[in-house]
Amino acid sequence: MTAPTGTFAPRPGSAPLARQVLAQARIESVLLLRNGEQLLLALVIPVLVLVGGVTGIEHLDLSLSHSPVDELAPGVLGLAIMSTSFTSLAIATGFERRYGVLKRLGASPLPRSGLLLGKIGSLLLVEAFQILVVGGVALLLGWSPEITLRGVAGAVVMVLLGTAAFAALGLFVAGALRPEATLAVANLVYVLLAAGGAIVLPAHAYGAFGDVVVWLPSGALGGGLRECFLDGTFPLTQSLVLLGWAAVGTLLTMRTFKWE
């Protein structure tokens, strides 16, 4: 081959993985923030659940040991994180597959792990918004979380591991099913876990079933966040449960993900 000199002379190569991940996180955030109704959904539903829940619990006897808002606020934060990192991500990814975006990225130097990390980066940005808004509303409703160093560190770990676990599972659904099926499954799982997955309400509210739901990613995320903000301790068990789900989800995604 002669020495390349022209405008299009070959000079192939991948950008460093970190730069690829940042680029992916950036573009996904830009596109998500441009999509107004999705952002509204990510904020309005959790806020409604929080306000409605706090008002409703006062008329019910759920034998809660704390005030309704203290009991509900951590779980609603968990719900917001689940809606973004599982449902929104799965649906968006499903349609990225439909429109050939994943195929296009699959033909680029971006590895699957880079795509996953980029998506998680953009999710964390959106979740930061959600935490600000939901946390702000909760404070207005009289939320007084237990603030300790361990508890706050635990909450950060919960958000990160919860996002990783739900994102990996969401990508698994989006990668394995058709976009229409992904839309249905992602919404159904969200509703089922929101109602019966011990995310907003503590596991003991589910009676005997409570022993099972603590092992679900929703139960671990909700329970862990409650432990952080109600007791100010580090939720070690829940961290390990979420880590396990993240590992399972990642493995399933890497095995089954189809770019088209």
Next chain:
Amino acid sequence: MPRPYACRVSESAAVLVEGLVMRYGAKTAVDGLSLVVERGSVTAVLGPNGAGKTTTLETCEGFRRPQQGTVRVLGLDPQADRRRLLPRIGVMLQSGGAWTGIRAEEMLRHIAALHAHPLPVPMLVARLGLGDCGRTPYRRLSGGQQQRLSLAMALVGRPELLFVDEPTAGMDPQARRDTWDLLDELRGDGVTTVLTTHYLEEAERLADQVHIIDRGRLIASGSPFALTRGGGEATIRLVVTQPFPPGAPASLQRALGPDTEVHVVNELSLLISGPADATTLGKVSAWCEEHGVLPESLSLAQRSLEDVFLQMTGREFEA
């Protein structure tokens, strides 16, 4: 077919496909295909729709696993060495490939950011006439604009090997000529290009090497020159005003003798290949007179790729 020396060229070939078989359910899309793409060339994979072009290309790009046979791209296995191969190739998809709400330049910048030494995006935007896309989201770009963006995304990483699937489908004539000029420039700069097309004109205009595929099989390979002028033969095209009488092709074949071949193009036109000299022309005229057939035109021409396809398959090339 280059099979006898395929092992020797495999070291240097840009693409090597050997005995590729791909089936979708009961349908065989690619049926024992073998072909070689030399480095630095523009190679066209030409065939009608459904011939297996895109499936073959996508197997080279690592999107599909060969069910039988071997595929090597730049000496690498597109499946096992996918991560090493992808940075070195540029891929232009036939359709889609962008978020519906993204702007053209935004999308191109993103793909550029995934590469180590991308081309300057403003230069590429100017070269491909994407400047007037502005803030329009991808879903509202014209088909031609989407095609040009797709080509820009394939080029931006400075690939050494470019796969383009139907690069000018849906483009207006000016955009098509611009794209051809660009692909010519790429060859000059040392980029190997593999393009699929169902435009005969595109293959003749662009390609150093043409592989004609039909029903998943390679039916002819060579430079456009060798394919159309191979063997010093030319063709005679006979077009008539009224449909031929029954049995006309066989009767004309008998009249012309075994040195020539008569192919039916349609009910008003026949193609005669063989020694295209005055004797043959005379025999055709005499046959017409004898059978009361009125020729609308009787023309002598070099074979086109269309004629090659007709002679190899017995069917007219239908894009």
